[in-house]
Amino acid sequence: MDDKGQIGEDFVNDLAYRSFLKYWCYPGPKHENGDKKEICDLMIIFNSVLIIISVKNYEFKGNHFRYFNNTIEKAVKQIHGACRTLFSAKEVQIKHPDKEIEIFPREQIKKVFRIVINLGEGVKFYPFNQTTKNDDYVTLFDKDSFQTIIDQLDTIPDFIDYLEKREKLFKGRTTIIMPGDEFDFPVETQKEFFELRDQITNNYILISGTEKDLLSHFFKNTRNFPKALSEDSNGIYLIIDGDWDSFAAEEKVKNKAKADKASYFIDGFVQNEILKNDLLKNLTPMRLGLAKALLSFDRLTRRSIANSYFEFHDRYKDVSGLNFGRRFGDFDGVGLLLTFYTDQMDFEMINTLNNLAIESCNLFTGYKSKSMILISTNRSHRFLFAHIDKIEKYSPQHEEMIRNDVKALGWFTKHTFLHGTEKEFPK
Incomplete structure (x- = not known):
């Protein structure tokens, strides 16, 4: 492998093994039951979303059109071929580095994002988006911008939200982005730019x-793009040079990072x-399901949950005896239950109370949550946890048993929501 190829592979691996991506990433996946060839540079499967990434590291030598031919056109063809392979009539087997060979879940996929990342530096302008021969939208990033996006939108839901809104806004519109400074456009570059612009009507x-x-x-507009870009117009010229540096220096941005x-x-x-x-193939289904459920929350939701956990723990950390704390919230059908147990309780008692807490949450919220996460802790932050993937309604007899047990313990049926103001469960 040449140096450029190794740099590209290193970039993919670094991206694939970031903490928020690695459990969904397949670097260089091969058609295991086919020709064994690499399907694409990187593939991400997250619930019903598939992201196909092609990374190109062609050196920019001053000729933009040659550069586009050696990066964008080849990458778009690679992505088109990857989709054709994955969604062909035959079963496709793939392999995650930490798991056994598995079948690509084509029936599960509802949305596909196609991304090209160009690692070459010094490009003064480039197309912002492309389409495959099937007219499928392709997102183009340069290395610097993509790394900033991944750093700032460092959860899968946040990243997907950006891709989705970006595609919705720019699909069907020819867009050229000019990252180079105005004074950095030599005569030949200007000619190339105007030649490309003149092709757009x-x-x-x-x-x-x-x-x-x-x-x-995008951040200033509460995670939406500037309204000016949504207006009907034959042509829009947006000047935003240097806006990221100014934005990053704002106090409220620094405060958000602290928060x-x-x-x-x-x-x-x-x-x-x-x-x-750290090996997915050795994980129990419960642990893997719990990891995926927690990592499916966006950054703001994780902040809400974490702050509630620390406040909850601080409230109960000095409690002793047979006291049991509970707090519950639902996030778009995912229930999250925090419980606190004391050092005076044995495991059997803790397990019994945790099960009753889960069941009472399901019953008294009318089975609002479709799945449930339990995080149980004590003063030393010693954790017990569980994940219930699919919650089913209890029988009338079991519901009556839950009511009787709750009444016997003196528990109220109201629940404190992590992002609400209802009263705390009593001890």
Whole structure:
């Protein structure tokens, strides 16, 4: 492998093994039951979403059109071929580095994102998007902007949200982005740019700035792109040079970064408590399901959960005797139950109370949650946890038993929601 190929492979592996991506990533997946050839550079499968990534590391030598031919066109063809292989009539087997060979879940996939990442530096302008021969939308990133996006949108839901809104806005519109400074456009580059621009007749967008600059507006507009880009027009020229640096320096951005620190409790909990051995093929289905459920929350939700956990723990950390704390919330059909047990309780008692807490939450919320996460802790942050993938309604007899047990313990039926203001469960 040449140096450029190795750099590209290293980039893919670094991306694939980031903590928030590695459990969904398949670097260089091969058609295991076919020709054994690499399907694409990187594939991400997250619930019903498939992301296909092609990474190109062609050196930019000053000729933009030659560069586009050697990167974008080849990458788009590779992505088209990958989709054709994955969604062909035959079963396709793939392999995650930490799991056994598995069948690509084509029936599960409802949305496909196609991404090209160009690692070459020095490009002054490039197409913002492309389409395959089937007219499927392809997102283009340069290395610097993509790495910033991944750093800032460092959960799968946040990343997908950006891709989805980006595609919805720019699909069907020819867009050129110009990350190079205005004074950095030599005569030959200007000629190339005007030649490309002259090929566009209407419904085009020219962006002066980088995708990082555009990302700053995405954040400023409560995770939406500038309204000006949504207006009907034959042509839009957006000047945003340097906006990312100005945005990143704002005090409220720094405060958000500080506020988000608590949310990484969830990331650490998954890594250090659930995935201790770090090998997915050795995990029980419950542990893997719990890891995926927690990592499916976006950054803001993780912050809410983490802050509630620390406040909850602080409230009960000095409690002793046979006291049991509970707090519950539902996040779009995913129930999350926090419980606190004391050192005076044995495992059998803790297990019994945790099961009753789960069942009472399901019963008294009218089975609002479709699945349930339990995180049980004590003053030393010693964790017990569980994940129930599918919650089914209990029989009338079992419901009556739950009511009797709750009444016998003196528990109220109201629940404290993590993001609400209802009263705390009594001890």
